[in-house]
Amino acid sequence: MEKFFSLPVEKQNKIINAALKAFSSNGYKKASASDIAKNAGISKAMVFHYFGSKQNLYLYLVEFCGELFMNEIDAKLDKNVSDFFERIKLTTNIEISLMKRYPAIVSFLKSIFFENDADVKEGINAMLAKGENFRNRIALDGTDTSKFKDNIDIKLVMKMLTWIGEGYSIQLPGEGEIDYDALSKEMAECLDLLKNNFYKEEFI
Amino acid sequence: MEKFFSLPVEKQNKIINAALKAFSSNGYKKASASDIAKNAGISKAMVFHYFGSKQNLYLYLVEFCGELFMNEIDAKLDKNVSDFFERIKLTTNIEISLMKRYPAIVSFLKSIFFENDADVKEGINAMLAKGENFRNRIALDGTDTSKFKDNIDIKLVMKMLTWIGEGYSIQLPGEGEIDYDALSKEMAECLDLLKNNFYKEEFI
């Protein structure tokens, strides 16, 4: 692994992104080292030179992405923001900023949830365990829900936002690159739209 | 293929569902006949006995699902419903009713959009061409958008509904089966929530 870390960061990221994409769209078993190498623009031999084995690479990515995600939230999520939608806006923007560097990171982190291969399951569970107490920190428990109109079912709003969250993070492979800033802006507008229409008038 | 059609419908559907799941989650190339056979509870030999080749099976599914989807819309979508949200509710319920019989059909139909393997690309494009003029029929062009509050950006609402649509159709592999009726109900409540808060008061 020292071999990998002594690479220029740009090249490291290219390899990471190739691997994230392959693993998240094909799963651990069906993603092949050749796929990853081809997408990263290196030879297959280098994948093993850098990481030793496919298993090693996968487990490294689990840890790397997990830590990165949690550190980013820790560093950037202002816990003083108690407004429901503003809090979601913040976490969304953190996710999008990560996707600028690592486009497949969100779908990879989702995919590890459903990965069942014995070779990596243990490592995944270890990471998820670390993430569990963490998730309580970004949860919306502490947020202020008193601003909602009285007749609005907040659990339903949560469910809707979950669906939106699932949906927006799916990058449509529409040829060119994704405009993450536009995506962030759209998402913010979307949340404002909901806020403006779900809150009592005095809180808008 | 006559061999396949002379099977009991239940068994046919089990095979179709196994194949839809394999193809939609792994793509044409990486989905293997053994995977499909295993999930369908038959031997690999039977897959070829019924369909001749993997290519044949895939193309059959493209046609079968495409036709089924379009026929279902044609039969069940009441074009007299001009209300924006009610129209979406109808199409959503049609999708969900299809997912009861074929859980992976929606994700399969999405996946063929991004399939690029030369062996099946042609057949996919033929199907998509048939679907093109069709899509105009279910489009929301004719729906009534005058009921929205004046300050609401309808394009933004559309974008949000797209995300919700992407999100809700992802079945979370949470061990047990999915409660489609509950899903349908949640989706309807969700749309009502939006309707009640996005429309001018006189239209609620």
Added chain:
DNA sequence: AACACCATAAACCGATTCGGTCAAAGGCAT
């Protein structure tokens, strides 16, 4: 009981791809 028929699965086929290794070829500093 003998037969034909056919669905089915296991064993098998050559070809490909798998994860992983290795030797040889380059670049680069000394």
Added chain:
DNA sequence: ATGCCTTTGACCGAATCGGTTTATGGTGTT
């Protein structure tokens, strides 16, 4: 020219691929 380190294409045995063949057991007919 020497030594070192990255990089690659060729290579390895093993696994898996799409697809076929063979053997089996059930069914219906006579």
